[in-house]
């Protein structure tokens with residue numbers, strides 16, 4: 001199930017979205033300049049363009065908030081530091097799928113972060 005999805009890091013994905021919003025806003029505003037002969041149309045294009053850029057700023061703020069919640073991990077695949085959002089996320093550098101949940105593990109995951117859970121599992125087995 002997991003192998004079928006090409007993972008992209010969530011923070012990176014949102015960042016790409018915010019960046020593309022800026023470009024879209026600029027293209028729309030450029031379109032407004034092209035239509036400067038029709039004043040009201042130019043104005044509408046400018047407003048839409050400005051809104052897109054403003055929205056991207058909001059998205060960037062949101063990324064900042066998410067980054068504080070993200071868990072820093074070292075990628076087991078490329079051993080670079082990356083940030084994880086949620087139970088499953090991908091490495092920012094090599095897109096290695098990472099998971100915090102042992103039940104979701106299908107691929108390699110950060111051993112360091114699952115160590116505690118493993119210890120718990122071992123204890124449970126020992127108790128039985």
Ligand SMILES: [Zn+2]
Nearest residue numbers: 075078091094
């Ligand atoms: Zn990596």
